Amino acid sequence: MRKDIQIPEVTNVVMAVVKEYNDIYKTDDWNVYILNNKKVAIEMVLIVSHGYDDKDTTSKMRHKIQKLPANSFAKVELIQPELFKLNNEFKVSFFLDNQLQEKNFTFKKNSLKESALRVVKELGGKKGIVEK
Template sequence: MKKDIQIPEVRDVYVAVVNEYNDVYKTQDWNAYIINDKDVDLDMILIVTSGYSDDKKTSIFRKKLDKLPKKSYAKIELMQEELFAINNTFKVSFFEGNTMFDKTYLFRKNTINLKALQPIPLMQVKGVLVK
């Protein structure tokens, strides 16, 4: 029975953590984004985030987006720098047409930092990207 289950591979959907200036509070903030680099819209996107290490565990954060248009991105959450010392997971599920896709994006501890910044697709900014 298990051999009959087809799990499609997720392509061209990323999670990025970007360091950007907050005009309201006049601070440098780290924000997590979901990026749809596909040529089709994504529907009913569910994102579950959490952080963990050997001795620490964060609460679970859930976010739902009804639609993420093709070649676009949306903010998931503000991230506090204290979280970068632990592993951070983003479990993303979405529909593309009638097919459900699911992928877990993992930012390993201490990988989110200013030295790890790289160009982020579609956003014209630099950040830390997980494909």
């Protein structure tokens, strides 16, 4: 029975943590984005996020995006720098061609830092850290 279940490999969907200036509050914010680099839209995108390590765990946050068009992105949440000392996990599920797909993205503890920032061309050249 198990051998009959086919789990598709998720490609061209990535998560990024981006540092960007907030004009309203005059602060540098760290925001999490999901990027759909596919040539087709993905639907019913569900994202469950939380931070954890051996001692601490944050509460889970849940987000829903009804439809994420092809070659586009969406802001998921603001992430506080105090959480960078934890592993930050994002479980992403979505439908593609009426088939459920899912993938986990984990930003390892202490990997979110200024020195790791790189240009994310899909976000108009903003600097961030991408997890594939």
